[in-house]
Amino acid sequence: MRIVVSLVCIVTLCGCQREERQLRLDPPTAAALDGIALMPNKIGGAPPQIYFALDRPYETNAYNLSQGKRLYTWFGCKGCHGDGQGGIGPSFLDGWWYYGPETVSIFASIRDGRPHGMPAFRDKMTSEQIWQLAGYVQTIGAYSAKTAAPSRNDDKQTRPAENRAPAAILFNEGPTPVHPDQGPQP
Amino acid sequence: MTRRIRTALSSVPLLLLGGCSNWQSALDARGASAISLKHLIVLIVAVCSVIWALVMIAMIHALWRRREAWRAPLDLRAPRERRIGWIVSICVGLTAVIIAGFTVASFFTTRNISVAGQDDLTIRIGGLQWWWSVEYLGPDPARGFVSANEIHIPTGRNVRLLLQGDDVIHSFWVPSLAGKQDLIPGRINEITIRADRPGTYRGQCAEFCGLQHAHMGFLVTADTPEEFAKWAEAQRATAASTTDDEEIAAGRDTFMRKPCAGCHSIRGTQATGTSGPDLTHVGSRAFIAAGLLPTSRGALAAWISDPQTLKPGNNMPLVPLSPDELRAVSAYLASLK
Structure with a gap:
């Protein structure tokens, strides 16, 4: 009986362990995070080593995802991409990534801009903010569900929650591709 | 040694009194609604203190009273029972009267503080994590301007504040001028403040709003109308575009x-x-x-x-x-x- 009680206590205490929030990124770490290696065609590539050393914080940490969601509104992403459904700019929800589904490509798209209207945010955001935003955008159109979720919407829900792998749902919808030009990866 | 203790003990109330006069204290009321709130606080505290003291005296008296031995506990003594009955009924009646009195007093105070005239000075206050946006709206939109974390108001005039939370719920509280009012995303709450004398009053977010809730303060500076007009003119100006430095x-x-x-x-x-x-x-x-x-x-x-x-x-x-x-x-x- 005593063992059961102490086990329950230990398990309860484990519940107190909550997600770590890294509020302050050391400047050298932030600078290193900027060093991504892109393929020559600017599609796909590898994040810097430090990204893995930090355990992919911008894809798996709920605080970073929430900050990314905040930045999505702050920097006017909604103006072109809507709530993820797209508009003037491409949709994220359909799981169709013009420049590949890796977070590092999304980071490059935000930082350096892309042809046909995507502006570069290099001088408007710090690289930490760009990573947070990229992680959030990746989550909107991710193929697999995540346990970490950004904060909820205050206004009406217009699409499934970001962390529920909406892209996979849309892919499985039926024989008609959701995206008109959907085909093999570019 | 005793003298030192006595000095220390006598300085405690002085220190406590010092807390009453501050740039952020509901007890140092400088505006009409803060003053009526202070009257309500004083009334309730005074009445409740008297009641508390009476209850304590009655209780201590009951504990200390020598009691005669009582042979037959089931034997009721009618006059004594009747007396107890009277006392309990009077106490219950008094409680009802006092609570009803408090309700009426707080009703009138609330009615006093929510007076909002259609004044020409209207300020939109936005609560954000963790700062305040301050937008002066005027009858002429071209003369409006935006500031942050500092509100200037003219003395002797009602100022209407439109409060809106821009991310989560915050609460606007300048204890020396008015009561609290929440800032709620998606709706606009109103509060009217008025300062009768020039001065600087500190305000603070009074609704837990996240990590830096404690560092979400602001200042309300009440100036004479002339000073205020001068300040507003300076704030309306755009930043200088040339400099020699x-x-x-x-x-x-x-x-x-x-x-x-x-x-x-x-x-x-x-x-x-x-x-x-x-x-x-x-x-x-x-x-x-x-x-x-x-x-x-x-x-x-x-x-x-x-x-x-x-x-x-x-x-x-x-x-x-x-x-x-x-x-x-x-x-x-x-x-x-």
Whole structure:
């Protein structure tokens, strides 16, 4: 009986362990995070080593995802991409990534801009903010569900929650591709 | 030794009294609604203290009273029972009367403090994590202007504040001038403040709103109407676009090139971001970062160089700047009077 009680206590205490929030990124770490290696065609590539050393914080940490969601509104992403459904700019929800589904490509798209209207945010955001935003955008159109979720919407829900792998749902919808030009990866 | 203890004990009430007069105290009321709230507080505290003292006296008396031995506990003594019955009924009746009195008093106070005239001075207050946006709306939209974390009001005039939370629920509280009023996303709440004498009053967010809730302060400065008009005219002006000072010019250039301009506005320049506080006259405000540090060039430099150490979790990122750039930007911001 005593063992059961102490086990329950230990398990309860484990519940107190909550997600770590890294509020302050050391400047050298932030600078290193900027060093991504892109393929020559600017599609796909590898994040810097430090990204893995930090355990992919911008894809798996709920605080970073929430900050990314905040930045999505702050920097006017909604103006072109809507709530993820797209508009003037491409949709994220359909799981169709013009420049590949890796977070590092999304980071490059935000930082350096892309042809046909995507502006570069290099001088408007710090690289930490760009990573947070990229992680959030990746989550909107991710193929697999995540346990970490950004904060909820205050206004009406217009699409499934970001962390529920909406892209996979849309892919499985039926024989008609959701995206008109959907085909093999570019 | 005893004398020292006595001195220490007698200084305690003095220290407590000192807490009553402050730039952020509901007991140091300087505005009409704060005064009526203070009267309500005093009334309720006084009546409740008297009742508490009477109850304590009755209880101590009951505990100390010598009781005669009582042979037959089931034998009721009628006169005594009747007396007890009377006392209990009177106490219950008094309780009902006192509570009803309190209800009436608080009804009248609430009616007094929610007077909102159609005054021409209307200010929109936005609560954000973790600072306040202050927008002066006038009858003429061209004469409106935006500031942050500091509200100036003319004395002797009702000022209507439109309160709205822009991210989560906050609460606007300037204890010396008025009661609390929540700022709720998606709706506009109103509160009317009025200061009868010039002075500076501190306010504070009074609804837990996240990590830096404690560092979400602001100042309300009440000026004479002439002083206020002068201040408003100065705030309406855009920031100077030319300067002879090389460092300030370099600072402005850096501010526009770096991510600063992505979030902050400085009217009269290319910086038009709206996610952070408006900095057009940041050098004229008494505090930066919502009451965190008194404004000075050094404090500005400290804040810019490491905001996450000074106010962990706030939404200002650490923008990497070289020492020269930092010096220039802080000189530029301090010059924005």
